[in-house]
Each structure stands twice: as C-alpha cells, then as structure tokens.
Amino acid sequence: MALEKKRWRKRAVIAAVIILPLIYSVFFLSAFWDPYSKLEKLPVAFVNQDQGAVINGKSRNLGNEITEELKSDENIKWVLTTDAEAKTGIQNREYYAEVSIPADFS
Template sequence: MNWFSLFLAQMTQLASNKGVLYSVIAALLVPIVYGGILLSPDWGPYDNLSNLPVAVVNNDKGAMSGDEALNVGEDLVADLKKSNDLGWKFVDSEEAEKD
C-alpha cells in the first residue's frame, strides 16, 4: 500500500465517526479564525493614535543657567503642539485633576 491509499483509508474511517470528524474540524478552524481576527490587515493600531487623548500639563517654571533663561517645558509644549501623532490636550493642573 502506498501512502495515498493509507491516507484515504484513514479519512474514510474518520468520516464514518461524526463526533471525531466534528472535533477535528473545530480544532482546525479555531486557530484559523483566531488568527484571521487578530492579524486582519484592516486592523491598524497606529492608524488612529491621533484620536487618543493625552493631557499635557506644563508646571515648569524655568531656570537660569548663567545668563541664559531655560524654559524646557515651554519648548516641549511648543514641539508637541506641532505634532499630530497623538490627540494632545494642553490643560492646566486644575482641569487635569477634574478628569
């Protein structure tokens, strides 16, 4: 007997027992469906990050370095306002405490 006839004999025997056949089909379909849902090409987690609200509170008072004023907080807020990567919301401390 060659491998193909052995395979057909096993499949015929499997098809005669409906409970085993349904179990094998379910065991094969569950990972396929699970993978299809999770790895769907339409699911782009980074496509909608601009809709993710992120509150930014700047409590930086600045500092002096020699004769130079440093306002790192203001510089950071200015850079974030130019960026549309996330849904930046610039609020004060009181408003941030409410939400």
C-alpha cells in the same frame, strides 16, 4: 444511522479544531500587524507646570518650548491640560497616560 452521527461529530470536531484557532489568530494578530497605525487617536494628557528660569543669562521656559513642539506633533493625540484635569481624566479613562513637566524643570 448511529455510524452517520459518529462521522458527523468527528467532522464537526475537526472543523472546530481548525476554524477556532484561525478566528482567534485573525483577531489577535490584527493588533500586532501595525501597532502604530492609530497612535494619533490615543489621548495623552500633557501638563506643563514649568515656571521658567534664567539659563546662561537668558530667561527661558523649557516647558513652554516643549509644549510648542508637541502642538505640532501629530503622532500622538496630546491634550494640553492642568494637573487636576489630567488626574480626573486618567481616573475616568479619558486619557491613556499623563506626561507632566514639574515647576522646576527649567
């Protein structure tokens, strides 16, 4: 009886040594197999404070031009917001990051 318990324990230990790393690798590696597959769900706050400027005799607002391009970008979930809302959203973990264009960008 004692010999049978000893064999059972050895088999249990061997099974654990084999199965636990396999379970760990499935969960760990699944994050690295395709890290870009869910970026469109990643909320990033985008703040445009650009006031515009006269460039080569033409009035331009480069911040607005970038904002218009980001509206059509579906690779990341851009959330157009104000600076205060972005800071609050970062603190409350509503946004993963903040991208801000300063007032004197143009």
